[in-house]
Amino acid sequence: xxxxxxxxxxxxxxxxxxxxxxxxxxxxxxxxxxxxxxxxxxxxxxxxxxxxxxxxxxxxxxxxxxxxxxxxxxxxxxxxxxxxxxxxxxxxxxxxxxxxxxxxxxxxxxxxxxxxxxxxxxxxxxxxxxxxxxxxxxxxxxxxxxxxxxxxxxxxxxxxxxxxxxxxxxxx
Numbered sequence: 001x002x003x004x005x006x007x008x009x010x011x012x013x014x015x016x017x018x019x020x021x022x023x024x025x026x027x028x029x030x031x032x033x034x035x036x037x038x039x040x041x042x043x044x045x046x047x048x049x050x051x052x053x054x055x056x057x058x059x060x061x062x063x064x065x066x067x068x069x070x071x072x073x074x075x076x077x078x079x080x081x082x083x084x085x086x087x088x089x090x091x092x093x094x095x096x097x098x099x100x101x102x103x104x105x106x107x108x109x110x111x112x113x114x115x116x117x118x119x120x121x122x123x124x125x126x127x128x129x130x131x132x133x134x135x136x137x138x139x140x141x142x143x144x145x146x147x148x149x150x151x152x153x154x155x156x157x158x159x160x161x162x163x164x165x166x167x168x169x170x171x172x
Contacts, residue, residue, distance in 0.1 A: 010150050017145040021093040024083045025053045025061060026075065026114075031098035032057055038098075038129055040064055042136050052092065054079030080110040084117040093147075094124040096132045122149045 027035035055074025126132035
């Protein structure tokens with residue numbers, strides 16, 4: 001339902017993921033060792049994909065895996081937001097984020113925003129080793145995949161009471 005009580009129908013579109021996926025790897029400090037071990041175990045599977053990582057994680061992964069990692073800022077310095085932006089722009093196909101649920105993070109709002117963007121844009125998310133194992137071993141990893149996402153065009157054009165209606169140009 002919309003704010004005015006009228007039923008709102010969501011339309012959908014598909015976005016094609018190529019066989020060479022764009023993967024973001026992120027880990028909180030207490031989970032970096034787990035992510036590095038997981039990545040080393042899955043090195044050959046990761047090597048033919050485009051891998052992004054935040055801060056220290058990216059530097060360590062590049063050294064350990066011996067292939068280029070697209071390194072972004074550290075999470076607390078904006079790296080989580082950079083990955084979220086890349087998800088919105090279609091530059092990240094899925095997210096592996098080993099987060100620490102027992103340790104409060106100073107940038108928890110950024111973490112929540114990143115996970116929210118992954119759900120809004122319907123990309124696979126693994127927040128622990130078992131989920132990451134299932135995703136990386138899926139037959140969909142090395143094939144083309146039609147990802148279904150909401151078509152937010154109607155949302156962008158919605159009428160807002162008291163505000164002149166205009167649709168920003170250049171939006172997906």
